[in-house]
Structure formats: C-alpha cells, structure tokens
Amino acid sequence: MAYETILTETHGRVRLLRLHRPDALNALSVQLITDLNAALDEAEAAQDIACIVLTGSDKAFAAGADVKEMQGKSYLDAYLGDFVASWERITQMRKPVVAAVAGFALGGGCELAMMCDFILAADTARFGQPEIKLGIMPGAGGSQRLTRLVGKSKAMEMCLTGRMMDAAEAERAGLVSRVIPAAELVAEAIRVAQLIAGMSLPAVMMTKECVNQAYETSLSEGIRFERRLFYATFATPDQKEGMQAFIEKRPPAFGNR
Ligand code: DAK
Numbered sequence: 001m002a003y004e005t006i007l008t009e010t011h012g013r014v015r016l017l018r019l020h021r022p023d024a025l026n027a028l029s030v031q032l033i034t035d036l037n038a039a040l041d042e043a044e045a046a047q048d049i050a051c052i053v054l055t056g057s058d059k060a061f062a063a064g065a066d067v068k069e070m071q072g073k074s075y076l077d078a079y080l081g082d083f084v085a086s087w088e089r090i091t092q093m094r095k096p097v098v099a100a101v102a103g104f105a106l107g108g109g110c111e112l113a114m115m116c117d118f119i120l121a122a123d124t125a126r127f128g129q130p131e132i133k134l135g136i137m138p139g140a141g142g143s144q145r146l147t148r149l150v151g152k153s154k155a156m157e158m159c160l161t162g163r164m165m166d167a168a169e170a171e172r173a174g175l176v177s178r179v180i181p182a183a184e185l186v187a188e189a190i191r192v193a194q195l196i197a198g199m200s201l202p203a204v205m206m207t208k209e210c211v212n213q214a215y216e217t218s219l220s221e222g223i224r225f226e227r228r229l230f231y232a233t234f235a236t237p238d239q240k241e242g243m244q245a246f247i248e249k250r251p252p253a254f255g256n257r
C-alpha cells in the first residue's frame with residue numbers, strides 16, 4: 001500500500017519504513033503518525049514479514065513533532081483530542097522494530113527512535129530533547145525512556161538544556177547499540193533485520209517480550225516471566241529443529257512455529 005508520508009520497501013522478510021517529509025526534516029505531523037501506524041499494522045499482519053526497519057533521510061530521522069501543527073493548540077484541544085496519543089502504536093508491535101537513525105532525532109523523533117527495540121546510529125546522528133527551548137517538555141516518553149537508557153544525570157542535562165548528543169556519545173551512554181558509517185546505515189540495518197528474520201519468529205517475539213519486561217517489573221518477577229517463556233519455547237517445532245540442526249551441524253530450517 002502507498003502512503004503520503006511513508007515510503008515502504010520489502011527486502012525478503014524485512015519491511016523497511018522510511019519517514020518521508022523531506023521539506024520538514026520528517027517532522028512528525030498527524031498525517032505522518034497516521035501513515036506510520038497504518039504501515040506498522042500492515043507489517044504486523046503480513047505473514048511473510050518478520051522484522052521491520054524504521055528510518056528517515058540522511059539529514060533527519062525526524063526533527064520532532066510538527067511545531068507548526070502544534071503551535072496554535074489550546075490545553076483543551078490537546079487534552080480532549082487526546083493529542084498524539086496514537087504515537088504509542090509502535091510500542092505495541094510484537095514483531096521487532098529496528099530504528100536506523102541518521103541526522104537529527106530530536107524531541108518526538110528521539111522519542112520515536114527510543115520506542116523501537118534498538119537503535120543503529122549513523123555517525124551523523126544527533127539525538128536531543130529540545131522541547132524545553134519551545135517552552136514545553138518531552139511528551140512522548142522522553143523524560144522516562146531517556147532516563148532509563150542513559151541514566152538520570154545525562155537525561156536531566158539533555159532535557160533541561162536541550163543540548164544534542166552525537167552518535168559517539170549516544171553509543172557510550174547506551175542509547176544506541178552501534179554506530180555505523182552513514183553511507184552503510186540502511187544496508188546494515190536491513191542485514192541485521194534479515195538476520196533476526198531468519199530466526200524462529202515465536203522465539204524472537206518471546207525474547208522481545210522478555211527484554212521489554214525488564215523495564216516493567218522487579219528482577220525476581222522478570223526472571224520468573226523469562227523462565228515461563230523459556231519453557232514455552234520447548235513446545236515449538238522450531239526448538240526441536242534448532243537443536244537437531246545444531247547436532248547435525250547444518251543450518252536450521254525454522255518453520256516459524
Ligand atoms: N516541526 C515543523 N517543521 C520543522 C521542524 C519541526 N519539528 N523541524 C524542522 N522543520 C522545518 C523548518 O521549519 C524548515 O521549514 P521551512 O522554513 O524550510 O519551511 C525545514 O524543516 C528545515 O529546517 P531548518 O531550516 O530549521 O533546518 P536547519 O538545518 O537549519 O536546522 C534543526 C535543523 C533540526 C536544528 C531545526 O530545524 C530545529 O531546531 N527544529 C526543531 C527541533 C525541535 O524543536 N523539535 C522538538 C519539537 S517538540 C507527544 C508526542 C510528541 C511530542 C509531544 C507530545 N504526545 C504523545 C503527548 C513531541 C514534541 C516535539 O517533538
């Protein structure tokens with residue numbers, strides 16, 4: 001399906017979603033979030049897709065929510081209209097979503113990247129929560145997710161000053177999993193996503209659930225949750241196939257069941 005503000009490509013079992021508002025540094029307008037959610041729904045439902053890559057342009061992953069759209073809103077417009085509540089869709093994805101970030105990832109753009117399962121950053125990437133400079137504050141999880149990822153001191157400094165961090169600092173701080181030369185970013189993200197898509201899909205989905213559980217619960221509850229799902233993998237044909245293939249010294253042929 002074609003979207004106004006999202007370009008899509010399919011690479012084997014990987015769906016690439018590219019934010020596409022080139023005139024506005026991919027500012028996250030209502031239309032863009034609506035398109036993104038529809039593209040995510042489509043990828044989640046597609047039997048032949050196992051992993052999603054979300055990226056932007058060379059200059060910007062996304063420079064934040066659309067300031068021009070937000071500027072005139074009143075409190076009641078925002079509150080009664082449940083303004084941008086639909087941003088959470090990406091966090092409900094059961095298939096993994098990899099963010100491939102080049103250029104600016106600011107405000108809602110940084111928040112959107114942090115909602116993905118992990119971030120691969122180009123060496124040109126710049127992350128920030130500059131809302132304070134607009135007289136507002138992060139509104140899509142920035143104060144919470146950034147703090148969990150990089151710790152209180154750096155998150156507090158970033159949110160209170162609006163300073164940006166470059167890719168090297170983001171990697172040191174644990175915000176991104178790896179830094180990649182910009183020219184290779186999307187190809188590398190697709191390669192990593194294809195690697196994930198070649199694993200057993202139920203095992204991938206259960207693993208994602210478990211890692212995310214670490215943010216929601218105590219260590220002992222999280223370990224109990226992990227053990228339950230670990231046992232559950234023994235109910236799948238893919239567990240038999242994966243272990244049999246290891247013993248026979250051949251690659252596994254997972255049926256995603
Ligand atoms: N919104 C709208 N337009 C934007 C934009 C944005 N966030 N960022 C850039 N643009 C537009 C510019 O206005 C300009 O348009 P024209 O003037 O050409 O028409 C074009 O993109 C190119 O931008 P610049 O000319 O400014 O480009 P530069 O390279 O000089 O500067 C920049 C790049 C990224 C440093 C600069 O554009 C900038 O500072 N942008 C604004 C960054 C920002 O403040 N972002 C945070 C926005 S607040 C919530 C969910 C989300 C949010 C809140 C609540 N809920 C779920 C409740 C999120 C809030 C935000 O993100």
